[in-house]
Amino acid sequence: xxELNQPITQADIKEMKNALxxxxxxxxxxxxxxxNGINKTATNAKVFSKLNHTFSNEIDTGKVxxxxxxxxxxxxxxxxxxxxxxAVKYDKKDFELSQSCLFFWDKIERANMFYDRMIALAGxxxxxxxxxxxxxxxxxxxxxxxxxxxxxxxxxxxxxxxxPETAVTENTSDFDMFLNRKMRHDGMKLRxxxxxxxxxxxxxxxxxxxxxxxxxxxxESVGVPPEKFDLEYRDDKHQYHLDQGLTPKEFYNKxxxxxxNDFVVLTNAPDKKMDEMYSLPSQNNVVGGMQIExxxxxxxxxxxxxxxxxxxxxxxxxxxxxxQQMDRQKGYLDSELYLQDKLFGVDTQMTKTERLEYHEAExxxxxxxxxxxxxxxxxxxWKVENSWGEKIGDKGxxxxxxxxxxxxxxxxxxxxxxxxxxxxEVLKQAPIVLEPWDSLQ
Numbered sequence: 001x002x003e004l005n006q007p008i009t010q011a012d013i014k015e016m017k018n019a020l021x022x023x024x025x026x027x028x029x030x031x032x033x034x035x036n037g038i039n040k041t042a043t044n045a046k047v048f049s050k051l052n053h054t055f056s057n058e059i060d061t062g063k064v065x066x067x068x069x070x071x072x073x074x075x076x077x078x079x080x081x082x083x084x085x086x087a088v089k090y091d092k093k094d095f096e097l098s099q100s101c102l103f104f105w106d107k108i109e110r111a112n113m114f115y116d117r118m119i120a121l122a123g124x125x126x127x128x129x130x131x132x133x134x135x136x137x138x139x140x141x142x143x144x145x146x147x148x149x150x151x152x153x154x155x156x157x158x159x160x161x162x163x164p165e166t167a168v169t170e171n172t173s174d175f176d177m178f179l180n181r182k183m184r185h186d187g188m189k190l191r192x193x194x195x196x197x198x199x200x201x202x203x204x205x206x207x208x209x210x211x212x213x214x215x216x217x218x219x220e221s222v223g224v225p226p227e228k229f230d231l232e233y234r235d236d237k238h239q240y241h242l243d244q245g246l247t248p249k250e251f252y253n254k255x256x257x258x259x260x261n262d263f264v265v266l267t268n269a270p271d272k273k274m275d276e277m278y279s280l281p282s283q284n285n286v287v288g289g290m291q292i293e294x295x296x297x298x299x300x301x302x303x304x305x306x307x308x309x310x311x312x313x314x315x316x317x318x319x320x321x322x323x324q325q326m327d328r329q330k331g332y333l334d335s336e337l338y339l340q341d342k343l344f345g346v347d348t349q350m351t352k353t354e355r356l357e358y359h360e361a362e363x364x365x366x367x368x369x370x371x372x373x374x375x376x377x378x379x380x381x382w383k384v385e386n387s388w389g390e391k392i393g394d395k396g397x398x399x400x401x402x403x404x405x406x407x408x409x410x411x412x413x414x415x416x417x418x419x420x421x422x423x424x425e426v427l428k429q430a431p432i433v434l435e436p437w438d439s440l441q
């Protein structure tokens with residue numbers, strides 16, 4: 001076996017430099033990258049012509065929302081799918097639901113879950129992988145579809161103008177840093193109480209006091225969601241509407257009316273066995289709420305279900321790795337957008353399975369599918385509603401090639417009636433529990 005821990009010698013450095021200087025394109029590549037950066041130099045202009053904004057099947061969804069400097073894409077995406085229902089049914093195209101409202105309740109629910117986990121795992125050292133995982137992200141912004149659904153089911157929703165954005169929700173960095181520090185400090189205190197054999201009553205009393213502080217901090221930063229409100233608006237035909245004294249759940253049931261239990265998360269994780277159910281309890285945010293579960297399926301089946309839902313007029317929440325092969329300003333997503341390997345003369349290609357296994361793949365973002373371009377019944381490209389505002393892409397909408405969909409999309413949320421018979425049978429299986437640090441987290 002080759003001896004490890006060999007130092008880099010001057011001879012090694014000379015050999016590497018000589019190899020560099022022998023490359024005929026070295027000077028051109030260096031000048032181009034130094035002047036323009038890697039992606040701009042490696043841009044494949046050929047993809048632009050195929051990423052036009054014409055789609056054979058398209059849902060008219062109006063203005064995009066803007067999550068600004070926050071990690072709330074998962075909340076924006078589920079609310080986008082729900083607000084589209086209201087827009088069509090009540091002729092109010094640019095109607096928007098309050099992201100701040102769900103953000104508020106998520107912070108409260110996550111703190112409750114985190115404190116319970118700290119108590120339950122108090123007997124393990126902080127170096128334990130589970131404990132370390134929870135301590136690494138006690139109050140983060142990111143989340144899964146089922147987490148958002150659990151919040152909607154428990155608390156309902158309100159119009160955005162009823163509970164608008166604040167300086168904190170539009171830029172969550174300071175709030176998240178402080179809340180994380182507060183929760184880690186509280187976790188330490190709860191662990192100490194358990195390990196010092198404090199009574200259950202004392203531990204629960206301490207936790208309750210901590211929860212009051214979390215509520216106060218969040219309320220003073222975001223506001224308190226209304227218990228009741230008046231729905232007042234003019235529709236696109238300028239007709240006036242008023243419905244008074246609604247609770248958030250009454251508003252949801254009356255005006256949105258979507259049973260979130262009718263949906264399933266189809267995932268494409270080829271590092272795992274297909275046609276199996278998987279769960280991620282470590283990410284659940286609401287005690288007794290909807291559980292995070294995935295039905296693992298081939299990418300073809302994810303796309304087939306998504307196309308059926310779009311054709312029936314419903315948009316599709318989808319989880320993806322948006323940071324890969326993206327032109328943010330133009331709103332392009334294509335697997336061959338940046339030819340970095342060709343630029344540097346190397347090979348970094350990996351299969352989707354390999355990217356998941358070697359931590360190159362990650363579900364970093366959630367967006368909404370609002371259209372698809374079909375030629376001979378095969379998808380060529382997709383229309384994507386993002387939540388980064390109107391100043392990027394085509395007024396906030398992205399174009400995604402079907403190859404990018406294959407490579408960097410991992411989840412779509414569709415109604416169960418779009419599943420195949422075999423998938424409906426898989427839904428009945430007890431899910432395989434994934435580790436907290438799994439690639440789907």
